[in-house]
Amino acid sequence: MAMSLALLIAYALFLLPDKESAIPVWFYSSISFFIVLILAYSGSILADREKPEALKMGVAFMLIAVLGWLFHRYSGAQWHRLADFFFNWEKLEGNWWILWEGLGVTLFLAFISGIGSVVVGLLIAVLRTLNSPTMNFFLKVYVDVFRSIPMIVVMVIFFFAMPFMGISLGSIVSTVLALSLGYGAYASECFRAGIESVHSGQLEAARSLGLSRWKTIYKIILPQAIPVVIPPLTGTLVAMLKDTAVASVVAAPELLKRARELYTSETNPTPLVAAALIYLAVLIPLVRAVNMLENRMQKKRNE
Amino acid sequence: MADPKNSETATGLSDLKDKIGHIPIIRRNSFVYGFLTVLILYGVFLLPSRGSSGTVDLGRIALFGVLLLIWAMVVFTDELKSEKMKTTMVFSLFIIAGWLYYRYSTARWGEMGFLFFNVEMIQKAWPTLMEGFWTTLLLAVGAAIMSTIVGLLLAVFRSFNNAVLNFFIIAYVDFFRAMPIIVLMMLIYYALPFMGISLSAIMSGILALGLNSSAYVSEIFRAGFLSVKKGQIEAANALGLTPIQTMRLVILPQAFRVVIPPLVGNYVASAKDTALASSISIIELLKAGLSQKSLLANPSPLIFVTALYLAMFLPLTRFAGYLEKKMKASQRQVRL
Amino acid sequence: MSNMNLPETMIEVVDLHKRFKDLHVLKGISTVVKHSEVVAVMGPSGSGKSTFLRCLNRLEEPTSGRIYIEGVDIMAPYIDINRVRTEIGMVFQSFNLFPHLTAIENIKLAPMNVRKISNKEATERGMALLEKVGLAEKATAYPEQLSGGQQQRVAIARALAMQPQIMFFDEPTSALDPEMIGEVLDVMRNMAKEGMTMMVVSHEMGFIREAADRILFLADGLIVEDGTPDQIFNHSKHKRTIEFLGKIL
Numbered sequence: 108m109a110m111s112l113a114l115l116i117a118y119a120l121f122l123l124p125d126k127e128s129a130i131p132v133w134f135y136s137s138i139s140f141f142i143v144l145i146l147a148y149s150g151s152i153l154a155d156r157e158k159p160e161a162l163k164m165g166v167a168f169m170l171i172a173v174l175g176w177l178f179h180r181y182s183g184a185q186w187h188r189l190a191d192f193f194f195n196w197e198k199l200e201g202n203w204w205i206l207w208e209g210l211g212v213t214l215f216l217a218f219i220s221g222i223g224s225v226v227v228g229l230l231i232a233v234l235r236t237l238n239s240p241t242m243n244f245f246l247k248v249y250v251d252v253f254r255s256i257p258m259i260v261v262m263v264i265f266f267f268a269m270p271f272m273g274i275s276l277g278s279i280v281s282t283v284l285a286l287s288l289g290y291g292a293y294a295s296e297c298f299r300a301g302i303e304s305v306h307s308g309q310l311e312a313a314r315s316l317g318l319s320r321w322k323t324i325y326k327i328i329l330p331q332a333i334p335v336v337i338p339p340l341t342g343t344l345v346a347m348l349k350d351t352a353v354a355s356v357v358a359a360p361e362l363l364k365r366a367r368e369l370y371t372s373e374t375n376p377t378p379l380v381a382a383a384l385i386y387l388a389v390l391i392p393l394v395r396a397v398n399m400l401e402n403r404m405q406k407k408r409n410e
Numbered sequence: 411m412a413d414p415k416n417s418e419t420a421t422g423l424s425d426l427k428d429k430i431g432h433i434p435i436i437r438r439n440s441f442v443y444g445f446l447t448v449l450i451l452y453g454v455f456l457l458p459s460r461g462s463s464g465t466v467d468l469g470r471i472a473l474f475g476v477l478l479l480i481w482a483m484v485v486f487t488d489e490l491k492s493e494k495m496k497t498t499m500v501f502s503l504f505i506i507a508g509w510l511y512y513r514y515s516t517a518r519w520g521e522m523g524f525l526f527f528n529v530e531m532i533q534k535a536w537p538t539l540m541e542g543f544w545t546t547l548l549l550a551v552g553a554a555i556m557s558t559i560v561g562l563l564l565a566v567f568r569s570f571n572n573a574v575l576n577f578f579i580i581a582y583v584d585f586f587r588a589m590p591i592i593v594l595m596m597l598i599y600y601a602l603p604f605m606g607i608s609l610s611a612i613m614s615g616i617l618a619l620g621l622n623s624s625a626y627v628s629e630i631f632r633a634g635f636l637s638v639k640k641g642q643i644e645a646a647n648a649l650g651l652t653p654i655q656t657m658r659l660v661i662l663p664q665a666f667r668v669v670i671p672p673l674v675g676n677y678v679a680s681a682k683d684t685a686l687a688s689s690i691s692i693i694e695l696l697k698a699g700l701s702q703k704s705l706l707a708n709p710s711p712l713i714f715v716t717a718l719y720l721a722m723f724l725p726l727t728r729f730a731g732y733l734e735k736k737m738k739a740s741q742r743q744v745r746l
Numbered sequence: 747m748s749n750m751n752l753p754e755t756m757i758e759v760v761d762l763h764k765r766f767k768d769l770h771v772l773k774g775i776s777t778v779v780k781h782s783e784v785v786a787v788m789g790p791s792g793s794g795k796s797t798f799l800r801c802l803n804r805l806e807e808p809t810s811g812r813i814y815i816e817g818v819d820i821m822a823p824y825i826d827i828n829r830v831r832t833e834i835g836m837v838f839q840s841f842n843l844f845p846h847l848t849a850i851e852n853i854k855l856a857p858m859n860v861r862k863i864s865n866k867e868a869t870e871r872g873m874a875l876l877e878k879v880g881l882a883e884k885a886t887a888y889p890e891q892l893s894g895g896q897q898q899r900v901a902i903a904r905a906l907a908m909q910p911q912i913m914f915f916d917e918p919t920s921a922l923d924p925e926m927i928g929e930v931l932d933v934m935r936n937m938a939k940e941g942m943t944m945m946v947v948s949h950e951m952g953f954i955r956e957a958a959d960r961i962l963f964l965a966d967g968l969i970v971e972d973g974t975p976d977q978i979f980n981h982s983k984h985k986r987t988i989e990f991l992g993k994i995l
């Protein structure tokens with residue numbers, strides 16, 4: 108162990124190329140090989156049950172430090188510029204409201220499209236329970252098409268191609284429509300999985316009591332399906348919230364778009380960084396929540 | 411309980427005949443045909459003429475549409491109506507909707523073919539579109555390779571259960587799962603150069619897609635590792651296998667089977683996300699279509715690109731869905 | 747025991763066929779069930795017993811044939827099948843209680859939503875029925891908190907809450923632990939005594955011998971034998987019947 112460590116250090120000292128090494132092939136392969144070695148070394152220690160916990164901690168810290176050092180040394184990053192260009196909050200002075208307005212539009216888009224996609228998804232899923240082959244064919248085509256075309260393409264079509272057909276929707280409506288229709292397709296799959304999770308005996312029991320189809324769906328199937336649907340549906344809606352950023356492409360004045368405008372006018376990327384931080388602040392809790400819901404569901408299923 | 415002779419609660423036998431055999435009006439065939447007649451009369455006499463656009467006229471058209479939908483719903487939600495009737499219904503709906511649109515929209519119908527399905531324009535745009543296609547492929551493959559390597563490494567190191575590493579890995583995964591890809595692309599392409607890291611557009615695209623995808627891939631592999639039962643590892647230990655051998659011979663082969671379906675799904679999703687790279691001026695498929703649209707002042711290339719996306723991703727999406735279904739089915743079999 | 751003198755016919759089945767794609771499950775079943783009659787349906791697995799019952803309230807759509815309930819042709823196009831089903835209670839092998847509702851809510855659901863009676867009346871009626879099946883104290887329990895036998899008794903109460911003219915039972919006791927079978931059969935026995943028209947798919951010989959007026963013996967989608975329990979159990983001349991009875995005894 109100690110030997111390999113010594114070898115690694117020797118490698119780091121003598122064989123790693125300079126910052127501006129002449130031969131790129133040597134430059135990249137040497138660094139890559141070093142990374143492989145360091146990963147293998149730390150991995151073999153971490154995986155060993157016999158090794159003491161303290162050593163493992165040390166190795167973990169060393170690994171992080173070495174990777175950080177490599178990045179620092181070779182990325183060519185000029186760290187002193189970080190404060191000037193990435194976290195230069197002065198540039199945003201008096202302009203924060205623009206970002207907040209953008210965030211407002213983002214949340215508005217997400218809210219309306221969220222409602223839209225849940226409505227579309229539920230409608231499709233319920234219509235599919237009617238089991239009419241003709242209808243199912245068309246519904247399946249709809250779902251497949253919208254799951255196959257990238258969301259940005261749908262938005263672009265609505266925004267750039269529809270006007271040629273005499274339908275000018277504007278950026279907000281294009282976005283809401285694209286997101287609702289597209290994520291409606293995903294949502295319908297969530298609902299369908301939930302509905303299918305309800306045992307067919309439930310349906311038979313309800314029908315044999317004389318409940319109509321609608322009453323059966325409304326009173327028996329949905330109450331049992333909804334808890335199953337919630338985790339994947341939340342995941343879909345969070346993904347949709349993330350995708351509202353794509354609306355900047357069709358000039359919807361949401362957060363990313365506003366940040367880019369500021370970035371251009373200030374010739375400073377701080378607004379972009381700020382927008383990214385706002386996205387993270389909103390989305391990380393949501394992503395974690397989705398994770399938690401899914402884990403809980405998984406546990407319940409395994410019981 | 412139902413005692414036919416002397417119970418007040420029981421329904422009298424003679425009532426039964428009255429009760430059975432009366433379906434609500436809305437469920438009768440005569441209602442369907444009656445409604446149809448009304449609709450036709452409405453269509454002939456009450457629909458405004460072409461080109462009119464007063465509020466009243468718009469209202470009339472809207473009402474017609476609503477009535478049409480109600481009629482269709484009545485038929486569709488009735489399980490006792492024959493499938494033939496429903497099929498006819500769907501097609502007639504499409505025809506009527508198309509006709510309504512044709513009649514009242516301001517679209518220039520004569521130019522439809524010229525505008526949207528213009529072969530000549532597509533031919534002109536063809537070289538650019540093909541280049542775009544190869545770029546899309548490059549982005550997709552690059553991101554897939556990168557995310558597999560990084561994701562697998564992350565998952566392996568996560569499985570060591572080291573508090574320090576886990577902190578960083580979880581932060582990494584949360585960060586890239588929460589960050590919209592398009593924002594990440596712009597950060598990498600527009601912001602990083604300001605601190606001296608200049609990457610080409612393609613590299614930025616691959617990096618952004620790869621970083622995003624790697625977060626998901628690592629979670630997928632982690633779930634795969636976790637799916638291998640503890641007993642398996644204990645059994646491997648009991649056999650005297652080293653940790654590396656355990657990983658290679660016991661855990662990985664089992665995990666891979668669980669991992670493949672979501673992994674394929676993830677690659678497909680990531681390949682679809684390559685279209686986002688159009689926003690950082692990479693001439694991939696979508697950008698090629700858009701630029702040709704502007705250049706030729708004709709949306710045909712865009713329509714063609716959409717069709718191409720559909721042709722590529724419809725089978726892939728279905729395939730991913732099929733794999734997932736198969737896995738679920740086999741799991742169910744095991745449980746039974 | 748039920749009153750055999752009632753002349754009226756409750757159910758009449760004429761040449762009932764059912765196919766699932768290539769599989770011909772029911773190959774022409776004709777029979778008559780009289781008022782207050784208790785008919786047991788027996789037969790080997792896969793012979794179509796469940797399919798037969800399910801066709802009678804059109805949970806399964808028959809391929810051809812006629813079914814008359816109280817002289818009304820329920821296959822006629824103008825028939826509202828939901829109305830017909832309110833007159834036929836059905837009890838399943840797997841109980842099929844609604845897991846998101848308590849016992850009393852399970853019972854109240856259909857009367858309130860189909861018969862449109864008030865919550866108060868439905869509750870009263872439901873409690874009376876729970877009392878009858880011996881589960882009054884379990885009214886607010888959820889299905890998962892009940893034993894199999896208790897669940898099945900609630901399921902029976904739920905079917906009875908619609909005050910049906912006919913009750914169908916599809917192997918009501920075969921998913922139950924032996925010590926719980928008795929409590930369910932007791933409830934059914936009482937119903938038979940009170941004059942309910944019943945069709946019971948079951949292989950509980952004791953119950954059938956005691957409570958059934960007739961046995962239909964199904965094999966390969968046909969009624970092979972039709973007679974009183976005594977005739978079938980003790981004097982059967984059909985090879986299939988004897989073979990089958992030999993197996994389950």
Ligand SMILES: Nc1ncnc2c1ncn2[C@@H]1O[C@H](COP(=O)(O)OP(=O)(O)OP(=O)(O)O)[C@@H](O)[C@H]1O
Binds near residue numbers: 769771790791794795
């Ligand atoms: N929905 C269906 N689709 C296709 N085949 C079916 C369906 N339901 C039942 N069958 C088939 O019909 C035949 C009769 O089934 P049925 O359930 O009526 O038999 P059973 O007499 O009730 O048997 P058991 O005693 O096992 O309950 C079986 O071969 C079964 O596989």
Ligand SMILES: [Mg+2]
Binds near residue numbers: 797917
């Ligand atoms: Mg059966």
